[in-house]
Amino acid sequence: MALAIKVNEETFTPRQQAVLTAALDLLVENGDGLTMTAVARRASCSKETLYKWFGDRDGLLTATVQWQAAKVRMPFVDRSHLNVKALRVSLEQFARDLLTTIIGEVSITLNRTAITHAAQEKDSLGNIVLENGPLAIRRRLKPILEAARDARLLRFPSSEEAYRTFFGLVVRDVQIRLLLGDKGLTQSNVEANIEADVKTATDQFLALYGAKASA
Amino acid sequence: MALAIKVNEETFTPRQQAVLTAALDLLVENGDGLTMTAVARRASCSKETLYKWFGDRDGLLTATVQWQAAKVRMPFVDRSHLNVKALRVSLEQFARDLLTTIIGEVSITLNRTAITHAAQEKDSLGNIVLENGPLAIRRRLKPILEAARDARLLRFPSSEEAYRTFFGLVVRDVQIRLLLGDKGLTQSNVEANIEADVKTATDQFLALYGAKASA
DNA sequence: CTGGAACCGTACCGTACGGTACGCCAGCGA
DNA sequence: TCGCTGGCGTACCGTACGGTACGGTTCCAG
Numbered sequence: 001m002a003l004a005i006k007v008n009e010e011t012f013t014p015r016q017q018a019v020l021t022a023a024l025d026l027l028v029e030n031g032d033g034l035t036m037t038a039v040a041r042r043a044s045c046s047k048e049t050l051y052k053w054f055g056d057r058d059g060l061l062t063a064t065v066q067w068q069a070a071k072v073r074m075p076f077v078d079r080s081h082l083n084v085k086a087l088r089v090s091l092e093q094f095a096r097d098l099l100t101t102i103i104g105e106v107s108i109t110l111n112r113t114a115i116t117h118a119a120q121e122k123d124s125l126g127n128i129v130l131e132n133g134p135l136a137i138r139r140r141l142k143p144i145l146e147a148a149r150d151a152r153l154l155r156f157p158s159s160e161e162a163y164r165t166f167f168g169l170v171v172r173d174v175q176i177r178l179l180l181g182d183k184g185l186t187q188s189n190v191e192a193n194i195e196a197d198v199k200t201a202t203d204q205f206l207a208l209y210g211a212k213a214s215a
Numbered sequence: 216m217a218l219a220i221k222v223n224e225e226t227f228t229p230r231q232q233a234v235l236t237a238a239l240d241l242l243v244e245n246g247d248g249l250t251m252t253a254v255a256r257r258a259s260c261s262k263e264t265l266y267k268w269f270g271d272r273d274g275l276l277t278a279t280v281q282w283q284a285a286k287v288r289m290p291f292v293d294r295s296h297l298n299v300k301a302l303r304v305s306l307e308q309f310a311r312d313l314l315t316t317i318i319g320e321v322s323i324t325l326n327r328t329a330i331t332h333a334a335q336e337k338d339s340l341g342n343i344v345l346e347n348g349p350l351a352i353r354r355r356l357k358p359i360l361e362a363a364r365d366a367r368l369l370r371f372p373s374s375e376e377a378y379r380t381f382f383g384l385v386v387r388d389v390q391i392r393l394l395l396g397d398k399g400l401t402q403s404n405v406e407a408n409i410e411a412d413v414k415t416a417t418d419q420f421l422a423l424y425g426a427k428a429s430a
Numbered sequence: 431c432t433g434g435a436a437c438c439g440t441a442c443c444g445t446a447c448g449g450t451a452c453g454c455c456a457g458c459g460a
Numbered sequence: 461t462c463g464c465t466g467g468c469g470t471a472c473c474g475t476a477c478g479g480t481a482c483g484g485t486t487c488c489a490g
Contacts, residue, residue, distance in 0.1 A: 015467095031334035035447060046468045048450075057448065109334070111395070116331040118396035119246035119324070126395035133395075134388045165419065168383035173349045175391060180326070180341035180348075181333035204380065204423055250477060261438045263480075272478065 012067065016053060019043040023064045028109045032116050034061070058122070065110055065125050069132035072101055077144060082151045084210075088202060090144055095170045095198040098137060102175045103190050107133075111179055138163050154209045162209055169201040227282060231268060234258040238279045243324045247331050249276070273337070280325055280340050284347035287316055292359060297366045299425075303417060305359055310385045310413040313352060317390050318405050322348075326394055353378050371424045380423065384416040 012020065022043035026034050036057055040047045054060040077090040101107050110129055118126040145162050148154040156162040177185050227235065237258035241249050251272060255262045269275040292305040316322050325344055333341040360377050363369040371377040392400050 031336065032331070033335055036449080037447075040469090044468080046470085047448090048452095048469095049467060051449070052467090111391075112330050112334040115327050115394045116247070116334060118394065119327040119331060120248055121246065123396040123398065126397070130392065130395050130397055134392060161415070164387040165384065168385070168387035169380065170383070171388070171391075172379040172383035173386070176326075176386075177345065177349060179330045179333065179394075180345050181338040182341070182345050183338065200376070208419055208422060251479080252477075255439090259438080261440085262478090263439095263482095264437060266479070267437090 012063075015045075017067070019045060019050070019053070020064050020067050023060060024068055024106070024109075027064065027113060028105050031109075032113050036060070058124075061113070061117070062124055062128070065113060065128050068106060069110060069128055072107075072132055072136070076140075082147055082153060084153060087144075087148050087153050088206065091166070091202045091205060092198050094137070094141055094144075094166075095201050096194060098167075098170050099174070099190075099194050099197060101133075102171065103178060103187055105187070108178055111175075115179070134167065137167065141166065152211055155211050156209045165208065166201070166205050169204050170197070227278070230260075232282070234260060234265070234268070235279050235282050238275060239283055239321070239324075242279065242328060243320055246324075247328050251275070273339075276328070276332070277339060277343070280328060280343050283321060284325060284343055287322070287347055287351070291355075297362055297368060299368060302359075302363050302368050303421065306381070306417045306420060307413050309352070309356055309359075309381075310416050311409060313382075313385050314389070314405075314409050314412060317386060318393060318402055320402070323393055326390075330394070349382065352382065356381065367426055369424045370426050377424055381416070381420050384419050385412070 019039065023034065023039050026038055026042055030038075034057075036047050036050055039060065040050055050060060054063055077093060078086065102111075111133070114125040114129040117124070141163050142159045145154060145156070145159045145166075149156065149159070154162070174185070174190060178187075178190075234254065238249065238254050241253055241257055245253070249272075251262050251265055254275065255265055265275060269278055292308060293301065326348070329340040329344040332339070356378050357374045360369060360371070360374050360381075364371065364374070369377070389400070389405060393402075393405075
């Protein structure tokens with residue numbers, strides 16, 4: 001029944017979603033020391049069912065990451081009436097969503113899992129995370145930037161450069177340090193500074209690419 | 216003979232360094248599918264020797280990462296006569312070193328290994344990479360920034376913020392995408408653009424924090 | 431020449447885990 | 461009530477790998 005293809009559809013039965021939730025919880029708790037036996041026990045299902053539904057361990061992992069990564073959805077921003085004020089709000093919203101996402105335990109776990117996976121010629125998980133992470137942001141942000149440029153609110157040589165600058169200004173070294181387990185960077189610690197960081201990043205971005213200096 | 220402590224010293228015999236080189240090569244090739252048997256075979260030594268020298272698998276891994284990470288040394292920049300021109304050269308040098316390091320296969324492997332390790336309550340490797348990576352840059356860059364501020368070349372509220380901005384402007388989303396195995400970002404592809412990226416990042420940094428607009 | 435230390439190569443052990451087989455029960459249509 | 465299907469629980473198998481033991485070789489000191 002095309003088990004390997006099943007993961008491409010986003011439709012999982014509630015029971016299957018319960019299994020995926022259990023898998024994700026174990027992933028967050030125990031790192032990628034995820035064992036089929038542990039998932040089966042946690043989800044109160046049999047290993048045979050796991051293999052029937054997901055094919056093999058990789059299939060389960062892929063389904064879990066896929067299912068969870070797809071949940072990260074950035075809210076759409078209003079693009080109809082663009083002015084300086086609205087643009088700033090939109091950018092701040094992007095920055096806020098990006099920051100809150102990457103400092104979350106789920107995001108850290110997913111990224112770590114995908115990176116571990118990528119360390120062994122398996123790039124499927126990495127692609128999923130990429131597609132739902134940085135590349136999703138890029139797809140969502142670029143139209144805004146280009147609209148703002150057309151409205152003479154921003155000025156940049158290429159929207160690609162502008163996107164990357166924005167990403168860098170927002171993320172800085174936070175993500176890599178969290179992925180590496182920097183204890184000097186607690187989640188709550190970063191969380192408390194989100195608003196300030198959001199404002200700083202937005203200010204800096206507008207200072208670099210804004211058509212007018214922001215008062 | 217204090218085997219576990221041996222790794223704290225940076226002194227390895229040539230034979231041991233050959234073993235570490237073999238381990239690193241395997242790490243780069245096969246990801247973290249590093250097995251003691253493989254290292255022994257590659258290094259033409261016995262497993263017993265590996266355990267004698269490094270204690271256990273983790274010890275070997277730690278020694279390898281430690282030894283390799285310590286090799287990443289940023290060249291010191293001249294801080295005696297600081298002017299706008301010299302500052303720009305220094306910043307560009309930092310950016311260039313940072314970028315070339317990050318996109319290297321060794322760096323990618325080390326970061327992946329440390330992140331994988333960090334995914335299992337083991338943060339030792341993460342700390343080593345952190346200490347020799349982002350934090351080393353910070354330690355090295357901050358004095359320059361502060362000297363430049365004292366010389367009225369830069370203006371910023373805190374050197375911490377300035378460092379993080381610089382890091383973000385230089386690294387952007389390159390590192391995370393490489394770690395995740397983004398195939399749309401080949402090493403040679405990035406390499407070709409290093410100089411342009413270095414200049415862009417430095418320009419942006421100076422635009423944000425420079426005391427005068429750079430002509 | 432001899433004893434010992436260091437080390438290579440390899441066989442071996444124990445365990446953990448991916449994957450499979452099987453017994454059992456619940457629900458359900460006939 | 462009977463039989464079938466789906467799924468739970470568990471026992472089981474094969475393998476890979478961390479770690480150990482041991483025989484053989486080289487080299488050096490005395």
